[in-house]
Amino acid sequence: MADWVWPFVLMTAGAGVTYAWRALGVVLAGRIDARGAVFDWVSCVAYALLAGLISRMILLPAGPLEQTDAAHRLLSAGLALAIFFLARRSILLGVLAGVGTLVLLTARSMAPG
Amino acid sequence: MAGIDRTGWGIGLSAAREALGLPALVMGASFVGFGSLVREAGLGLWLGLYSTATGWALPGQVVVVELYGVGASLLMTSIAVALTNARLLPMVVTLMPLLKEERQATWKYLLAAHFVAVTGWATAQLRCPDLPRKYRLTWFACFSGALWVVSMAGTAFGFLLAGFVPQPVTLGLVFLNPLYFMLVFATDLRQRAKVYALCAGAALGPPLHLLEPDWGLMATGLIAGTGAFLAGRGARGLG
Numbered sequence: 001m002a003d004w005v006w007p008f009v010l011m012t013a014g015a016g017v018t019y020a021w022r023a024l025g026v027v028l029a030g031r032i033d034a035r036g037a038v039f040d041w042v043s044c045v046a047y048a049l050l051a052g053l054i055s056r057m058i059l060l061p062a063g064p065l066e067q068t069d070a071a072h073r074l075l076s077a078g079l080a081l082a083i084f085f086l087a088r089r090s091i092l093l094g095v096l097a098g099v100g101t102l103v104l105l106t107a108r109s110m111a112p113g
Numbered sequence: 114m115a116g117i118d119r120t121g122w123g124i125g126l127s128a129a130r131e132a133l134g135l136p137a138l139v140m141g142a143s144f145v146g147f148g149s150l151v152r153e154a155g156l157g158l159w160l161g162l163y164s165t166a167t168g169w170a171l172p173g174q175v176v177v178v179e180l181y182g183v184g185a186s187l188l189m190t191s192i193a194v195a196l197t198n199a200r201l202l203p204m205v206v207t208l209m210p211l212l213k214e215e216r217q218a219t220w221k222y223l224l225a226a227h228f229v230a231v232t233g234w235a236t237a238q239l240r241c242p243d244l245p246r247k248y249r250l251t252w253f254a255c256f257s258g259a260l261w262v263v264s265m266a267g268t269a270f271g272f273l274l275a276g277f278v279p280q281p282v283t284l285g286l287v288f289l290n291p292l293y294f295m296l297v298f299a300t301d302l303r304q305r306a307k308v309y310a311l312c313a314g315a316a317l318g319p320p321l322h323l324l325e326p327d328w329g330l331m332a333t334g335l336i337a338g339t340g341a342f343l344a345g346r347g348a349r350g351l352g
Binding site: 003004006007008009010011012013014015016017018019020021022023024025026028029030032034035037039040041042043044045046047048049050051052053054055056057058059060062063064065067068073076077080081084085089091092094095098099100102103104106107110 | 138139142153154155156157160163164167168169170172173174175176177178179180181182183187190191193194195196197198199200201202203204205206207208209210213219222223226227229279280281282283284285286287288289290291292293294295296297298299300306307309310311312313314315316317318319321322323326329330331333334335336337338339341342345346
């Protein structure tokens with residue numbers, strides 16, 4: 001099996017289930033209450049799942065981020081949050097601050113000597 | 114498109130112009146991160162573009178790449194993406210009545226639904242009520258279509274960029290993914306149940322991943338999410 005087949009299969013399945021929700025939304029539009037308890041639960045599950053992924057990517061990254069220091073990742077994430085709130089909830093500035101911090105800290109620790 | 118007159122073109126143009134401002138900048142940057150993630154996961158550029166074109170919901174796309182990286186099964190990956198993106202259903206359900214016009218064919222709405230994502234959805238709530246019904250679908254197609262093009266360009270740019278900048282910068286671009294989602298969540302902390310869900314999910318994610326990478330993420334969502342939902346209900350009942 002070529003290298004690309006398995007990720008292609010996973011991506012196709014991911015796109016399929018994603019579009020299924022969208023199409024079902026068109027079919028059900030006007031027939032169900034989108035503010036009901038079921039959807040509260042649905043959004044809680046999605047929030048928890050993504051929060052779990054975010055903290056796993058920061059604390060226990062799989063792949064390239066393993067080359068970075070855990071303390072550097074935590075510091076960068078903390079700084080991103082701080083700048084975000086200081087800059088009146090600017091996602092752009094927060095992300096830039098966090099990415100910039102990790103790049104500088106990683107560059108310093110990777111530099112010879 | 115026969116149904117579009119001069120006013121329609123003008124509305125479409127202004128929709129695209131609005132999309133290409135700040136929304137495109139934030140969205141483009143988040144997809145630059147995704148493009149870098151794809152490259153560093155050892156996948157080809159075309160797979161990244163395929164994912165953006167067909168998935169076009171960044172959280173689910175990142176879930177797929179991350180679960181591919183830890184060797185999760187097809188079933189668990191599908192369930193995790195379905196749980197991540199189930200929020201699209203209520204979004205489409207609430208958006209469609211706003212875009213609906215009697216004379217339009219259903220396939221147009223089925224096509225438009227593919228382009229429903231949080232930015233287009235939120236902006237449509239602001240703009241569409243002021244537009245005549247016959248132009249709303251045009252507005253949405255142009256606004257979201259412009260963002261879709263930006264997302265594709267961002268994915269390609271991030272992939273190419275990760276190939277020739279120094280290694281620390283590439284790692285920073287990959288780190289953009291968790292940072293971006295973390296801050297998106299930090300903008301929306303009004304509902305108590307969602308705050309519980311974020312905290313419980315963040316706490317459970319790493320240990321459940323260590324327990325079993327295949328179903329750890331799905332279990333995190335179901336356990337922490339359901340607990341937060343119940344806690345939120347309980348708190349509301351008492352308050």
